[in-house]
Amino acid sequence: MVGPGQVDDLLQEETAEECSKFGQVRKCLVFEVPGKKVPDDQAVRIFVQFVSRDSALKGTTPKSSLHQPTSHLLLSSFFF
Numbered sequence: 001m002v003g004p005g006q007v008d009d010l011l012q013e014e015t016a017e018e019c020s021k022f023g024q025v026r027k028c029l030v031f032e033v034p035g036k037k038v039p040d041d042q043a044v045r046i047f048v049q050f051v052s053r054d055s056a057l058k059g060t061t062p063k064s065s066l067h068q069p070t071s072h073l074l075l076s077s078f079f080f
Helices: 011-019 053-060
Strands: 025-032 044-050
Touching: 011 025, 011 044, 044 053
Parallel strands: none
Antiparallel strands: 025 044
16 A cells, blocks of 8 residues: 555545445545654555445455555454
8 A cells, every 4th residue: 555655635535446346335534643653554544444244355355456465564354
């Protein structure tokens, strides 16, 4: 994904579009932790809410395109 200082106006829209490959996206939020309070690979946080649980599962499997090798930490979790 992106690192600190690389968040632009299009990231939220681009991320939602990429995630829509797995199902309908209800909401996508991008948040950059300010002030070097966390390591660079954890500074940009992206939250995606899918309409269905099945869509969320598709997007969090290791074989999904979201899990490509990068220098950034990628964690996926479910929130209900």
